Amino acid sequence: MRARRALAGTVALLSLAASPVCAVVTASPIAAACYAVARGCRVQVDPFALQPPLGRSLERFSVELDGQSVYDFATDTSNPPVGAYVPSAPARGFAARCEQSYVLTVRAMDDLDASPLVVGQTDSILCPVRVPEPGARFGSVAVVAALLAVARRARVPGAART
Amino acid sequence: MRPIPVSILVSLALLTIAAPVAYAIYASPIQAGCYIAAPNDCRIRVDPFTVNLAAGQKLVHVQLTAYRTGAGGSVVYDWRPDQSNPAPESGSTYSPAIPSQDIAAACGQSYALSLQGEDTGDPSMYNLGSTTTFACPSSVP
Numbered sequence: 001m002r003a004r005r006a007l008a009g010t011v012a013l014l015s016l017a018a019s020p021v022c023a024v025v026t027a028s029p030i031a032a033a034c035y036a037v038a039r040g041c042r043v044q045v046d047p048f049a050l051q052p053p054l055g056r057s058l059e060r061f062s063v064e065l066d067g068q069s070v071y072d073f074a075t076d077t078s079n080p081p082v083g084a085y086v087p088s089a090p091a092r093g094f095a096a097r098c099e100q101s102y103v104l105t106v107r108a109m110d111d112l113d114a115s116p117l118v119v120g121q122t123d124s125i126l127c128p129v130r131v132p133e134p135g136a137r138f139g140s141v142a143v144v145a146a147l148l149a150v151a152r153r154a155r156v157p158g159a160a161r162t
Numbered sequence: 163m164r165p166i167p168v169s170i171l172v173s174l175a176l177l178t179i180a181a182p183v184a185y186a187i188y189a190s191p192i193q194a195g196c197y198i199a200a201p202n203d204c205r206i207r208v209d210p211f212t213v214n215l216a217a218g219q220k221l222v223h224v225q226l227t228a229y230r231t232g233a234g235g236s237v238v239y240d241w242r243p244d245q246s247n248p249a250p251e252s253g254s255t256y257s258p259a260i261p262s263q264d265i266a267a268a269c270g271q272s273y274a275l276s277l278q279g280e281d282t283g284d285p286s287m288y289n290l291g292s293t294t295t296f297a298c299p300s301s302v303p
Contacts, residue, residue: 039200040200040201042199059294060294060296063197064303065303066303067303068299068301068303069297069299070197070198070299070303071195071196071197071198071207071299072195072196072197072296072297072298072299073193073194073195073207073296074193074194074195074274074293074294074295074296075191075193075293075294076191076192076193076291076292076293077291077292077293077294078191078291078292079190079191079291080191081191081193085193087193087195087209088207088209088210088260090195090197090199090205090207090264091205091207091262091263091264092197092199092200092205092263092264093199094197094198094199095198095199095200095201095203095302096302096303097302097303102303
């Protein structure tokens with residue numbers, strides 16, 4: 001898992017190295033997915049690299065789902081990254097609503113930018129259907145079984161009615 | 163014996179006060195952010211960092227302090243090495259494990275994170291770095 005992440009980070013850095021010199025923060029391609037967990041859905045973004053322009057340093061970046069921030073990241077005040085930087089991915093991914101579609105946007109700014117700029121964006125990502133909780137499944141099975149029992153009792157001639 | 167002029171005494175005293183304490187410990191930059199993991203469940207993610215010590219020194223203490231805007235700071239991560247075999251086992255760098263589930267935070271609040279450390283050559287804990295303020299999301303989009 002760690003090796004795979006390191007490889008993904010290296011690939012992100014390499015793709016950044018191939019991009020032309022720019023006066024704003026640039027990012028390697030941004031890719032993300034939405035998946036179901038026990039209680040809801042989560043969005044996981046693949047490792048990406050941010051590159052501030054030459055002579056500038058990365059100050060902050062954020063990840064947004066449909067324009068709403070889900071991750072706000074700040075760099076070191078006295079030693080901010082001056083080269084390409086690959087942030088580590090949050091352990092749990094970002095909370096999202098199942099069956100809803102999101103566009104994931106990464107904004108970043110360097111020490112000379114007035115405000116964060118969009119450095120990458122995905123197409124619309126569809127979160128899957130929510131996985132039913134085991135308790136809820138048991139509950140619904142119990143309700144159906146009770147209804148069937150009532151119906152059977154009603155159909156049986158001579159069955160005692162209480 | 164001639165008395166020492168008061169001006170020289172005062173200058174010496176000022177120099178003593180101004181002389182910085184020689185800390186042998188430093189660290190790689192500290193970078194962190196806050197994300198929403200579930201409704202009302204926000205977490206601070208700290209990127210891996212490395213503490214560097216002077217040759218022959220051992221690590222005594224590492225702490226992460228979260229400063230919530232308007233509420234002051236509190237220690238959110240407290241690290242201690244083995245008493246009889248303190249880290250690092252060899253060399254002069256050490257990277258403490260980052261909490262696998264990240265650090266709990268309050269959604270809708272803003273924080274700055276700072277890293278403090280101390281090695282066997284330091285007189286006390288030393289501030290090794292801090293982030294600018296970052297905001298925890300308030301709700302699930």
